[in-house]
Amino acid sequence: MNWNQIEGNWKQFKGSAKAQWGDLTDNELTEAEGNRDKLVGKIQERYGIAQEEAERQVDSFAAGLKH
Template identity: 45%
Template sequence: MSATNDKIKGNWNELKGKAKKQYGHLTDDDMTYTEGKEDELLGKLQKALGKTKDEITSWIDSL
């Protein structure tokens, strides 16, 4: 399991708040996380932000 997945699992509510503050156009649907479906979340964020998976994981790691 990657450090990004660990960070998502452990701190998602905090990360979600920071993400919505930085990217106000993200919807609750974009930010919905179900345990075990980290890749699905990353895919939704990729689509919403127009970034690559690597850019999304780097961004999450920086939060």
């Protein structure tokens, strides 16, 4: 699924993101607003991982989403 679709339907996908990254707070997910870069940054910050790893996780998450 592409990020335009995810961003446009973020409220629907927020629960899936919470399941994927359980350490992210609801506020952090709300602040991300489905924006890929914001989500990557929040994952980096919360999990203490490199940007490349956070981007890989986010891309994998997006690939696994169904309409």
